[in-house]
Amino acid sequence: MKLKGVNCLPDAIAALRAGDIAVFENLYDLFEPRLFAFAMHLLGHKEEAEEIVQEVFLKVWEGRSQLNPEQNFGGYLFSIAKNIAYNRARHRAYEVAFAQYFKVTGTGAGCxxxxxxxxxxxxxxxxxxxxxxxxxxxxxxxxxxxxxxxxxxxxxxxxxxxxxxxxxxxxxxxxxxxxxxxxxxx
Missing domain, CATH: 1.10.10.10 (Winged helix-like DNA-binding domain superfamily/Winged helix DNA-binding domain)
Structure with a gap:
């Protein structure tokens, strides 16, 4: 895998750890299509899939100093995306449960x-x-x-x-x- 100015993915991760924004953009361009397709498969909503991709790369940028160049970077990205999608689904389930609870008990949501x-x-x-x-x-x-x-x-x-x-x-x-x-x- 060749990124602009970088010979391999471990080199790209090392550059990203150092704060190289061009490498970050290259990694985004490389992984965004597959992450988007994965998020679409999990959620089925284009806007949510786009948000997940953005959130994944935000987490990567914020935690770049902790990245391991020897780690499977693609697997790491998909793991983050999966966790975000599952957390969103769990949150939606809680919202539905609370709405149902308020409906059944006659309690207002603002009470x-x-x-x-x-x-x-x-x-x-x-x-x-x-x-x-x-x-x-x-x-x-x-x-x-x-x-x-x-x-x-x-x-x-x-x-x-x-x-x-x-x-x-x-x-x-x-x-x-x-x-x-x-x-x-x-």
Whole structure:
């Protein structure tokens, strides 16, 4: 694979890590058609597929310093696109479920119930808790639980072993459970 001014994909990734915008544009031109087709296959909506492609490349640009030149870059892009598409589908399912709930219970969507307040309190407590985790543990937790990445993907992204990622997740979840137990006791 030959990119303008770059001999191979690992060289292109190394240049991208250094912030070479021309290489980024070349990689976009190279992978955009296949990513778009993949996103269309998953979602069936042109606008959403275009948004996913843009979001994938935004994530690549923002995380360029973490890219591994030896990693399968195409696989990495498709993995990001798949996660974004699944997160959007999950979000849509939640919206439909909440709309159905409000319809069945006769509760207005704008009405703040005790459950909504409790949910927001829990969400705030969780955010405060994982903000106190050590930086790497917090990063692993966010990538796993909030971004939906697999342990293998996180290990590859952070250049470490899957067992190390599992250890970080175990300790993060233990700390969160302990914090929730303490908060419940209060």
């Amino acid at each position: 703040f119930t005790e459950e909504t307040i409790a949910y927001r309190d829990l969400e705030r407590l969780l955010q405060e808790t994982y903000a106190t985790l050590p930086p790497v543990r917090r990063q692993v937790f966010v990538l796993s639980r909030l971004e939906g990445k697999s342990n293998g993907e996180i290990a590859q992204l952070l250049s470490t072993s899957t067992s190390n990622i599992e250890n970080h997740l175990h300790k993060a979840l233990k700390a969160i459970r302990e914090k929730l137990r303490i908060s419940n006791a209060l």
